[in-house]
Amino acid sequence: MVVASGKGGTGKTSMVSSFAALTNAVFADCDVDAPNLHLILKPEITEKMPYEGMEVARIDEGKCIKCGECERACRFNAIENFKVIEEKCEGCGVCPLVCPVDAITLHKRVNGIVYVADTRFGDFVYGILSPGEEASGKLVTMVRKKAQEIAEKKGKDLIVIDAPAGIGCPVISSIGGTDLAVIVAEPTMAAIHDMERILKVAEHFNVPTVVCINKYDINEEQSRKIEEYCREKGIEILGKIPFNKKFTEAMVEGKNIIEYDEELGKIIREIWNRVEKKLGERQKEKT
Amino acid sequence: MIITVASGKGGTGKTTVAVNLALAIEATLYDCDVEEPNANIFIKADLQKVDDVKLMNPVFDLQKCTFCKKCAEFCKYNAIAVLSSDVILFPELCSGCGGCKIVCPYDAISEGSRSIGEIYHGKNGIEIYQGVMNVGEARATPVVAKLKEYVKKDGISVLDAPPGNGCPVIETMHGSDFVILVTEPTPFGFHDFKIAYELAKKLDIPAGVVINRYGVGDDSVEKYCRDEGVDVLMKIPYSREIAELYSKGIPFASHIPEWRKKFQELYEVIG
Structure with missing residues (x-):
């Protein structure tokens, strides 16, 4: 599964870092030009591979x-x-x-590095593109291949991918071939515009989608617009998360919200349970 | 004068700063975040299409083709598959480099083109140009390059960059006189700001910082700027009022006059 958003800063990485505490999957940070998940997962690196993208x-x-x-x-x-x-x-x-x-x-030139690591939540793979390098999509593919290898080796049946912002090359490489895309939306006009575009990308690549609304109480009218839009398109909304400074405080402490605040953690836990249910349904459809 | 507004991390307030600055100093605004263009949500100009962004695409003449595979072997993007009696192109992988046409010994490849995006223009108070990449396309850089052909040589241009530190960001920054890096005082914002700052240094463009949502998070960005000698040009405090105006698509400086003045002063410092 992949967590994406179109617009940056809607809370993808905060969401993924919390999911890490709730499931025994392999986690992969595919936001290779601005990776952040490692700041919360605090990896102990076990393997390091140079990425030679373009000559x-x-x-x-x-x-x-x-x-x-x-x-x-x-x-x-x-x-x-x-x-x-x-x-x-x-x-x-x-x-x-x-x-x-x-x-x-x-x-040949080294355009980036792929890291394999252990974390307090389990296996983690991430890639870092050298600033200003080309071909980030290929680096995303390398991160995903490595995550797949680890999942197979350890008998894990789930990979959770943190996607970059946007809808271009590295996003397509992050979303393509996944079984579920969780789209993190925000109730602002800009984020709704971007959500509509990322949903089209997922549709284009035949990836089923669900939506979470983050900071829903910043503008409840816009939140209702997202709900209406999703209802019309038959897209399920898995949950709504309130705006709360504790999310930033947790980040400053290098923790996810599950570790930092029980009450807010409960909201994410409920969303995760619904994600798991959705993944189960997808598994059945496939077999 | 060309000013690029960039950030590394998404959602830190690039568009907010670019829009409010352009409005305050009456500059022309260019939305270079062609994957997810948002600036006109705030400007609300009536946009008209002024250009198509086309990428060269090879067209194969199967009468002349001998299926020798030279084109497929040359292609670094694996965009061509040669079968026993057919040639298949994967257009979204093709970079339009034109190498296949050059290597073909039988003159069986000609140049076609396909549209990967569009350029729009409009005016509401200030002029705005916007690039839009088509959904499903992978290459944002050629769309940014096309949009930049419209950047005026005289006057002030404000370029709203995409998030990240990859190719479309470089294409945007290239040739700018100044880069404003918008960050937020959080570990994620700080981490990505450092990468964006390195990029500006690599391209040899002077840079300054705007700290958005000042008051949340920690002081790591300010400390870094002090140590590295980077100017902090402006601090925008975290405020529910600004966040709400943003969510409704209203530029906060046109709503709160003292901010308009602050953006004008910011320009005085960098201009």
Whole structure:
């Protein structure tokens, strides 16, 4: 299952970190360009793998005759004045192809790291993309593969994925092929707009969805709009969580809300029970 | 002057700062969060489509194709599958690099294109441009690149960046004169702010910080800024009034006049 939202900052990671206390699954943080789950799970790293995503082109200045063929052929505007702008280079391989004097070669680069770890709640896999690197979707796939391997090895039948914000490349890689997407919504006009888009993405990739409304009491009128929207679309709402400063306090202490506050913890626990029920139904549908 | 508003972590208040700043100093606003564009919820301009974002796509001429597989072997994105009598393209994997067309020995590949997003423009008090990536597409960067073609050389432009620290964020920041990093004083906000700050440094763009929801969390962001010599440009306190205005899509500085002045002063400092 995956926890996603479209808009950032709606509470995905707070939710996932709480679920960690409630189930014996493998947890995977796929928000590789801004990972946060490890700040709560406090992993003890057991394995570390470099991630080589995309190669980068390099021009041999000694060989270069400054003909400009590479610059004209590059669709990513990654070559200027016979130099490669590394942040823009996709490693597609077109420039070595067009260079008449073989002055350009592709080189491997480390774009990030995948960590496997133990936590007080069990197994955890996360990836960190180097700032400004390309191809975060591929790193997400690597994190998910590793999580799958661990789940198989340890006989666990559930992986819980914390997805990034947005609806693009790393989000698609996080959602694709999952059995359930829990969408964390917030009762603001901006978050509702984004929720509608992430629901469409899930639909596009045939992933069933359920919705939780976080901070529902910030604007109850907007909360009702979310409920209406979901009713119309036949999407189940698994729970509503009130706004409470204790969520931030728990985060500052490096704890999830289950550990920090019994009353608020109870609300998340109830949501989790409904998620589990939903996952059970999905399991039956599949077999 | 081009000012990019970025953050690393999502939901820290990028759009809030970008919208209120643009309104206060009468700048042109560019919503570069093309996956989830929100700025016009606050500006409420009547948007008109001004451009399509197209990506080059190979088109295979099966009369000329000998199924030699050279194109598939070249493609770094695994976007082409060559069968015994057919060629299949996976368009969402294709980057549009054009390499397949160059390697084909039989001239069997021509250039087609497909739309992956749209650019909109409107005006309500200030001008706004917005990029929107189509749902189901993976590549936001070309949409941002297209949107940035509309950034004016004169006047002030405010760019609202997407969350994260990946390719679409770099595309947004590139060529900016200043980056405003919006963060919140929480462990998550602080962690992602540091990555975004590293990115601005890597791109050699001067940066300053706006701390949103000031008063919640802890003082780790302020301490870091003091130690690193990063200017804290503004602190926006956590307030139920601001949160409620946000939820209704109302820019708080147009509702609370003293904030309009504060955003003008912020611009004086960086401009």
